[in-house]
Amino acid sequence: MPNVDVLRMTISELSPKIQNKEISPLEATEAALTEAARLQPTLNSFITLMYESAMEQARESEQALVRGEYRGPLHGVPIGLKDNLATAGVTTTVGSKVLANYVPEEDAEVVVRCRNAGAIIIGKENLEEFAAGATSNNPHYGPVHNPWGLDHVPGGSSGGGGANVAAGITFASLGTDLGGSVRLPGTFCGVVGLKQTYGRVSQRGLMVTSFNGDHIGPMTRSVADSALMLQVLAGNDPLDPSTVPVAVPDYSSFIGKGIKGLKMGVPSNHFFDMLDSDVETAVRASIASLEELGADLQDVNLPTMEYIGAMRISAMADGVVTHEEFLKNHRGDYGPDVFYRTIPGQFVLGRDYSKSLKVQRLIQEEYLRVMQQVDFLVTPTAPVPAPRIDATYIDINGENHRVRGAGSGFISRNTSPLNAVGLPAISVPCGTNRAGLPIGVQFISGPFNEGLLFQVADSYEKVSPSQGLCPLVSVGQ
Amino acid sequence: MSISNETLKAMIRDYNGVELSDEELSLVRPELDIYFTELEKLEFLDLSDSFSGRLMQLPDGSQ
Numbered sequence: 001m002p003n004v005d006v007l008r009m010t011i012s013e014l015s016p017k018i019q020n021k022e023i024s025p026l027e028a029t030e031a032a033l034t035e036a037a038r039l040q041p042t043l044n045s046f047i048t049l050m051y052e053s054a055m056e057q058a059r060e061s062e063q064a065l066v067r068g069e070y071r072g073p074l075h076g077v078p079i080g081l082k083d084n085l086a087t088a089g090v091t092t093t094v095g096s097k098v099l100a101n102y103v104p105e106e107d108a109e110v111v112v113r114c115r116n117a118g119a120i121i122i123g124k125e126n127l128e129e130f131a132a133g134a135t136s137n138n139p140h141y142g143p144v145h146n147p148w149g150l151d152h153v154p155g156g157s158s159g160g161g162g163a164n165v166a167a168g169i170t171f172a173s174l175g176t177d178l179g180g181s182v183r184l185p186g187t188f189c190g191v192v193g194l195k196q197t198y199g200r201v202s203q204r205g206l207m208v209t210s211f212n213g214d215h216i217g218p219m220t221r222s223v224a225d226s227a228l229m230l231q232v233l234a235g236n237d238p239l240d241p242s243t244v245p246v247a248v249p250d251y252s253s254f255i256g257k258g259i260k261g262l263k264m265g266v267p268s269n270h271f272f273d274m275l276d277s278d279v280e281t282a283v284r285a286s287i288a289s290l291e292e293l294g295a296d297l298q299d300v301n302l303p304t305m306e307y308i309g310a311m312r313i314s315a316m317a318d319g320v321v322t323h324e325e326f327l328k329n330h331r332g333d334y335g336p337d338v339f340y341r342t343i344p345g346q347f348v349l350g351r352d353y354s355k356s357l358k359v360q361r362l363i364q365e366e367y368l369r370v371m372q373q374v375d376f377l378v379t380p381t382a383p384v385p386a387p388r389i390d391a392t393y394i395d396i397n398g399e400n401h402r403v404r405g406a407g408s409g410f411i412s413r414n415t416s417p418l419n420a421v422g423l424p425a426i427s428v429p430c431g432t433n434r435a436g437l438p439i440g441v442q443f444i445s446g447p448f449n450e451g452l453l454f455q456v457a458d459s460y461e462k463v464s465p466s467q468g469l470c471p472l473v474s475v476g477q
Numbered sequence: 478m479s480i481s482n483e484t485l486k487a488m489i490r491d492y493n494g495v496e497l498s499d500e501e502l503s504l505v506r507p508e509l510d511i512y513f514t515e516l517e518k519l520e521f522l523d524l525s526d527s528f529s530g531r532l533m534q535l536p537d538g539s540q
Contacts (some may be wrong), residue, residue, distance in 0.1 A: 063507060307522060309515040316512060320492075336504065344508040346492045347480075352512075353488035355519055407507025 002031035004476035005169040011225040015073040025076025029058035029120050032078035035475045036122060036169045037094050042473055044142045045160040047083045048124040050089055057120045058350055073228045075118030080173040082158045083124035084131050085203040094208050095127040097140045098326045108205020109237050110174060110216050117232040125160030127337045130208055131176055133157055133405050134184050134411040139335030143389050146188060146470035148437055152386040155188035157181040162189035165219045168475035172220045172229050177212055180215040180415025186427035187440025188386035190466060193219050194226045197448045198422030199244035202237035210318045213419040223458040227251035230450060246448050254451040259459045260294030264439035265374030270305035271414050274396050276384040278433035286441040289463050300370050304363045304438045311346055311420045314356035320344045320345025337405035355409040359419050367421045371446040379414050381427040381440035424450045436458045
């Protein structure tokens with residue numbers, strides 16, 4: 001029997017025990033792999049389980065400890081990778097049939113950094129086809145199921161990672177976030193999802209991605225673990241021109257600092273306009289808790305958010321260019337949601353693309369002005385809790401909104417603006433709805449100020465009603 | 478703004494020869510509707526003061 005108690009820990013709890021040799025990397029890895037295999041028929045959260053290479057890594061990790069070579073807090077910690085991150089010698093499908101047999105020759109930069117930090121990679125996680133959507137309802141590898149309600153989506157596109165972290169299979173999973181694809185699985189699966197500043201983490205080895213606004217970020221079971229993960233991932237990559245050579249602080253030093261006197265901005269437009277009532281109640285309660293912790297509440301207005309939908313225009317054009325070669329030769333291998341959503345990019349005129357980029361600049365400037373008035377912003381992460389897997393539409397205030405495919409985008413309306421402006425944002429669990437599905441609150445800070453984001457998120461996490469809650473399906477159950 | 482089905486089909490055909498039926502076009506339309514809706518909103522937005530971002534920067538310590 002695997003020691004599932006190990007899997008219920010956070011990285012912050014596990015790593016000292018590995019360092020002190022109370023728990024071995026082999027024990028943790030074997031437990032993670034056993035539970036991953038046991039829960040795979042229920043959650044469908046992996047595309048590839050890497051049993052042999054993970055156990056080999058764990059043995060090496062154990063030997064390194066015996067030699068006195070401790071590599072840091074990720075040493076011997078089992079993690080998962082979204083299957084659009086290149087892994088040398090391991091199939092990387094991007095959730096597609098088109099790339100079902102593609103085997104990269106090199107690891108993505110983030111994978112190299114995780115391996116060097118001692119993390120054990122146990123598998124490649126299921127996702128939306130080509131990471132293009134918010135449900136992880138994959139037409140080729142099957143839908144990922146939410147451990148809090150198996151008939152519900154885990155969010156997307158990094159749904160396998162969200163499900164795995166929530167269920168206790170992985171201690172952290174790396175996802176990618178082009179419009180909320182780390183933060184949405186964070187909120188729907190009741191875990192912490194981070195999208196750091198654009199340029200903070202290398203994207204090299206992130207496959208079939210957009211030209212504008214993608215990010216690789218971690219999902220974890222605590223804010224402190226998110227800080228540990230970003231510590232490993234962050235830093236300039238000379239081979240990725242999107243990264244910025246700015247200093248990387250000690251993120252863990254922001255944990256436990258409190259938020260007394262910090263200025264908390266609550267947007268008076270867009271983010272609270274179209275919400276499920278349970279989401280609004282939970283997030284308003286979070287704001288009240290933050291005030292009790294000492295934050296100074298200020299209403300802020302973001303008038304240019306009226307035009308945020310224009311970002312869709314450039315995304316449509318980018319999407320069709322990204323897929324051009326694949327569509328030419330593999331049309332029949334596409335699922336309908338991605339195919340019919342991608343094709344319309346063909347119609348975007350150059351002048352409209354240019355306008356879209358100008359609007360993006362206006363919105364960026366407005367956010368930067370606002371972030372000079374307040375230290376952080378608070379919003380709901382998603383307007384709704386996890387939709388059902390079979391839902392085509394969701395109803396908010398009598399209006400139907402598409403969940404997936406052409407015309408969708410409602411679910412990511414609060415997350416995608418931060419991809420457009422590049423600011424860091426983190427989703428933290430803030431309770432559940434009446435059906436017991438998780439809800440998330442999103443914190444946003446100024447550029448390259450992830451430390452403050454961790455400071456705020458950690459303070460809130462300690463008083464969140466999600467503390468101690470566990471999904472229906474998890475390790476040992 | 479609206480585009481006829483025949484025009485749409487011709488434009489999609491130009492895109493690597495992809496042929497779509499009328500039924501398939503109805504699946505594409507919602508995405509186009511978003512495009513046109515967002516464009517309409519931009520009609521009276523003054524973008525003349527929107528400048529491009531800084532693309533290059535000196536490494537730390539350089540002059």
